[in-house]
Amino acid sequence: MANINIKELAQHLKLSKSTVSRAFRGHKDINQETKERILRVAKELNYQPNHHASNLRAQKSKNIAIIVPEIANNFFSQAIDGIETVAKEKGYHLLIYLTADKFESEVAYVNDLYNGRADGIIMSVSGEANDHSYMNKLQEKHIPLVFFDRVYDDIQTAKVTTNDYESSFEATMHLVQAGCKNIAFLVTNKQLSIGKMRMQGYVDALKYAGIPYKDELAVDCSNDFNKNYDILINAFKTLTIDGVFASVERHAFSTYYVCHDLGISIPNQVKVISFSSLEIAPLLNPALTTITQPAYDMGVEAAHLLFKMLADKDEQVNDKVVLASKIIIRNSSR
Amino acid sequence: MANINIKELAQHLKLSKSTVSRAFRGHKDINQETKERILRVAKELNYQPNHHASNLRAQKSKNIAIIVPEIANNFFSQAIDGIETVAKEKGYHLLIYLTADKFESEVAYVNDLYNGRADGIIMSVSGEANDHSYMNKLQEKHIPLVFFDRVYDDIQTAKVTTNDYESSFEATMHLVQAGCKNIAFLVTNKQLSIGKMRMQGYVDALKYAGIPYKDELAVDCSNDFNKNYDILINAFKTLTIDGVFASVERHAFSTYYVCHDLGISIPNQVKVISFSSLEIAPLLNPALTTITQPAYDMGVEAAHLLFKMLADKDEQVNDKVVLASKIIIRNSSR
Numbered sequence: 001m002a003n004i005n006i007k008e009l010a011q012h013l014k015l016s017k018s019t020v021s022r023a024f025r026g027h028k029d030i031n032q033e034t035k036e037r038i039l040r041v042a043k044e045l046n047y048q049p050n051h052h053a054s055n056l057r058a059q060k061s062k063n064i065a066i067i068v069p070e071i072a073n074n075f076f077s078q079a080i081d082g083i084e085t086v087a088k089e090k091g092y093h094l095l096i097y098l099t100a101d102k103f104e105s106e107v108a109y110v111n112d113l114y115n116g117r118a119d120g121i122i123m124s125v126s127g128e129a130n131d132h133s134y135m136n137k138l139q140e141k142h143i144p145l146v147f148f149d150r151v152y153d154d155i156q157t158a159k160v161t162t163n164d165y166e167s168s169f170e171a172t173m174h175l176v177q178a179g180c181k182n183i184a185f186l187v188t189n190k191q192l193s194i195g196k197m198r199m200q201g202y203v204d205a206l207k208y209a210g211i212p213y214k215d216e217l218a219v220d221c222s223n224d225f226n227k228n229y230d231i232l233i234n235a236f237k238t239l240t241i242d243g244v245f246a247s248v249e250r251h252a253f254s255t256y257y258v259c260h261d262l263g264i265s266i267p268n269q270v271k272v273i274s275f276s277s278l279e280i281a282p283l284l285n286p287a288l289t290t291i292t293q294p295a296y297d298m299g300v301e302a303a304h305l306l307f308k309m310l311a312d313k314d315e316q317v318n319d320k321v322v323l324a325s326k327i328i329i330r331n332s333s334r
Numbered sequence: 335m336a337n338i339n340i341k342e343l344a345q346h347l348k349l350s351k352s353t354v355s356r357a358f359r360g361h362k363d364i365n366q367e368t369k370e371r372i373l374r375v376a377k378e379l380n381y382q383p384n385h386h387a388s389n390l391r392a393q394k395s396k397n398i399a400i401i402v403p404e405i406a407n408n409f410f411s412q413a414i415d416g417i418e419t420v421a422k423e424k425g426y427h428l429l430i431y432l433t434a435d436k437f438e439s440e441v442a443y444v445n446d447l448y449n450g451r452a453d454g455i456i457m458s459v460s461g462e463a464n465d466h467s468y469m470n471k472l473q474e475k476h477i478p479l480v481f482f483d484r485v486y487d488d489i490q491t492a493k494v495t496t497n498d499y500e501s502s503f504e505a506t507m508h509l510v511q512a513g514c515k516n517i518a519f520l521v522t523n524k525q526l527s528i529g530k531m532r533m534q535g536y537v538d539a540l541k542y543a544g545i546p547y548k549d550e551l552a553v554d555c556s557n558d559f560n561k562n563y564d565i566l567i568n569a570f571k572t573l574t575i576d577g578v579f580a581s582v583e584r585h586a587f588s589t590y591y592v593c594h595d596l597g598i599s600i601p602n603q604v605k606v607i608s609f610s611s612l613e614i615a616p617l618l619n620p621a622l623t624t625i626t627q628p629a630y631d632m633g634v635e636a637a638h639l640l641f642k643m644l645a646d647k648d649e650q651v652n653d654k655v656v657l658a659s660k661i662i663i664r665n666s667s668r
Contacts, residue, residue, distance in 0.1 A: 063429070071418070072411040081406045084432050093451065095397070096428045098418050117427065256617050280612075283590050285619030 009047045013038060018315060064306065065118035067097045067109055069126060069150075074249070074277040075295045076124065079148065082299025083122055090307060092119075099126045101223060107134055113143065120144040120306045125152055127192035144309030144317070148302040149293070153193045158305040160321045162293045164194055167325045168201025169208075171245055171273045171291050176209045178271050178333055180243030183211075184235065185218045186251035198247045198275070217241070221251050232258040242270055243333075249276035252288060271333040275325075287330035294323050343381045347372060352649060398640065399452035401431045401443055403460060403484075408583070408611035409629045410458065413482065416633025417456055424641060426453075433460045435523075435557060441468055448475050454640045458484040461526035478643035478651070482636040483627070487527045492639040494655045496627045498528055501659045502535025503542075505579055505607045505625050510543045512605050512667055514577030517545075518569065519552045520585035532581045532609070551575070555585050566592040577667075580608035586622060605667040609659075621664035628657050 010017045015038070023030045023038045030038075041047075064087055068076045080096070087094055095118055099105040106126045111134065113121060120143060132152045138145050148160040175183050185202045189195045199218065206213050219235050222228045232254050235241065246252035252274030259266050266272055266286055276290040301321045309317045344351045349372070357364045357372045364372075375381075398421055402410045414430070421428055429452055433439040440460045445468065447455060454477060466486045472479050482494040509517050519536045523529045533552065540547050553569050556562045566588050569575065580586035586608030593600050600606055600620055610624040635655045643651045 070415070071405070072408070072415045074406070077406040077411045080430070081404070081432070084405070084430070088432075094430045096414070096418070096430050098415070098422075253614050253617060256614075278614075280587050280590075280618070283587060283619060284614070284617050285621070287619070 004045050004047050006047070009038075009042055009045060012045060013041055060119050061117055062091065063093045063095050063118040064303075065095045065097060065109070065113055065121045067099060067106060067121060067123040069099050069101045069124060071096065071098055074279070075149070075293065078277055078295035079124075079299035079302075082296040082301075083303045084299075086300055086303035086307070101126045103127075110134060110138065114138070114141050118143070120146070120310055122146045122148060122302045122306055124148055124150040125192070126150075127152075127189050127195075130191075144306055146302045146306045146309070148298050150192055150194050156316075156318055158302075158309065158317045158319045158321075160298050160302045160305065160323070161194070162298070162323050162325045164197040164325075165201045167275075167291045167327065168198040168245070168247075169205045170201075170327055172202045172205035173209065174289075174327065174329065174333060175243040175245060175271055175273060176205065176211065178243070178267075180271055181211060182214075182217065182240045183243035183245055184239070184241045186221050186232075186244060186246045186248075186255070187218065188221050188223060188248060188251070190218075190220070195247065202245060221254070223250070225250075225254065228254045229258060233262070236262055236264065244270055244272045244274075246272065246274035246276075249274050249278055249290075252276060256284070266332050267334055273327075273333050281328070282330060284332070286332045289330045289333040290328050291325050292328060293325045297323055338379050338381050340381070343372075343376055343379060346379060347375055356646075394453050395451055396425065397427045397429050397452040398637075399429045399431060399443070399447050399455045401433060401440060401455060401457040403433050403435045403458060405430065405432055408613070409483070409627065412611055412629035413458075413633035413636075416630040416635075417637045418633075420634055420637035420641070435460045437461075444468060444472065447477065448472070452477070454478040454480070454644055456480045456482060456636045456640055458482055459486055459526070460484075461486075461523050461529075464525075478640055480636045480640045480643070482632050484526055484528050490650075490652055492636075492643065492651045492653045492655075494632050494636045494639065494657070495528070496632070496657050496659045498531035498659075499535045501609075501625045501661065502532040502579070502581075503539045504535075504661055506536045506539035507543065508623075508661065508663065508667060509577040509579060509605055509607060510539065510545065512577070512601075514605055515545060516548075516551065516574045517577035517579055518573070518575045520555050520566075520578060520580045520582075520589070521552065522555050522557060522582060522585075524552075524554070529581065536579060555588070557584070559584075559588065562588045563592060567596070570596055570598065576604055578604055578606045578608075580606070580610075583608050583610035583612055583624075586610060590618070600666050601668055607661075607667050615662070616664060618666070620666045623662065623664045623667040625659050625661050627659045631657055 006017055006020055010020045019030060020038055023035045066080060066083060071077055084094055097109045103126050114137060127150060132155055135155050146158045151159045151161060172183060187195050187199060190199060203213055216239060221231055236258055244255050246255060252272055255272055259270055264270055273289045277293060277295045281288040281290050305317060305319055340351055340354055344354045353364060354372055357369045400414060400417060405411060418428055431443045437460050448471060461484060466489055469489050480492045485493045485495060521529050521533060524533060537547055550573060555565055570592055578589050580589060586606055589606055593604060598604055607623045611627060611629045615622040615624050639653055
């Protein structure tokens, strides 16, 4: 009689794989009756717990992989700082992988991590493609995954984000209340869930304020400084813009350069607000109004979730932690 | 007859250990005559190459450890970016360790890395202590080490730095030529070689310009924002200062906050120049005059040196690469 695997046993028992697995490992949270039933059926069906796999799982690298688009970026470096604080306490080491927003790099890194170099992954996604099925293999391999900030909606796992929709609604309303009627929304990747949420907050706030949404004011920007400069020079020359809501800080910086070069005064002619983790935002000329995400705390939360998953790999952790950003009004929007 | 080790064999031959080792591994750069002499004497003295040790050395983790004071810092995040570019190309992974300038963390990390988790180390030191002998063990373990930016003078290994002395001399002269007579030098750690070099450039430039050096104008600053603010408020209230030369960018930012709060105009009353890797220095109020280190390129160079050492672990690499910083004059010193 061939052995059956844990998945087939669980199906027979009409129980989750995780419950069956925990019963075999003697977890206290499975009641005695269920435990006995599982063991009886397991014997009948000739189920053998896979000790080799358990051993493999127990062999820890004590490494955590962090996959992020870039490191020379205030948000990500502060978030990594937060992850490091928790990891160090737990005696874990950090592996850093930079995708430069390239989907193929992300796939290559994740595939490479199946081999056990890291016990778990904390990731902010590149967001270039729509098929993320390659990530499902991580679950099979019992490598827990936590997304932070930039997430894939179709992958079920723990996620740490900020209240992007509410912040964007509030940021747009702030510009409306400051008298702006033609507010440009600068975005890099409308496809990413984060881009969608921020965009929706902007769209809904305009509607709420009775200002018609104009498609050309939602400007597709670039991560490349020179390309972005050209895109924004063109936008300011061809469109009427009296407010700018930048969904990432680099677009606010480009706006500053462009307005300076075109002789447009901030905040007299154009008011600017931006998502930004720049600590010296008050020192800019003019001081930049920011929606500041708690980057460090997001890193800490993501690490806590990962260690929760590492402590019990059979438990499915789908926690969604949403931290609030803070809007700090400065001279760029006064 | 007892076996002798490679060191004793090398002494007999009056050759370096490295030459003997390379002869056994068939390196092309050892001439045939020498090779034959080595093999003959080795046989006479009953020398057995340690294959076990060679195997151990050959077992690669494909990890590189980066040990830096902090990551939420423009200089270090850009340098790591440079290291990553090279490492990725070579199929290597990056482990990141943050010391927060704590010497005991640095020692703990290095001790932990003796176990082979990483094949090599790239490091910018914490600089708190004077005894760095714990680092010598790395050489015994054949784990190559490259210092960048902040180095220990007493440890012989590859180093990538910038022309700190010349830049500091030039920066001070720039303030002198702009009319400053009471130039404060803001430094965190005078003990670090980098602090010494920058200080010396400042001292020599003053001498060259015929301005007497005043000890109280070399201000010992803190990495803690609040403490630093208090130190600088006190300095500006009690001393005559018409120029500030910040040896690290955070001291320039503190100077901006303090001058703003004391109603001191930059550059009319105080001119400011700073070592800084801040990409948006032109957007500050006023735009900051910077000595910009090629942070990314330093990372690339450090990685190249490490891979050179990894390619031949028996070869002592003591290369010193010195890259030039660039002084960019902006409104803060005009």
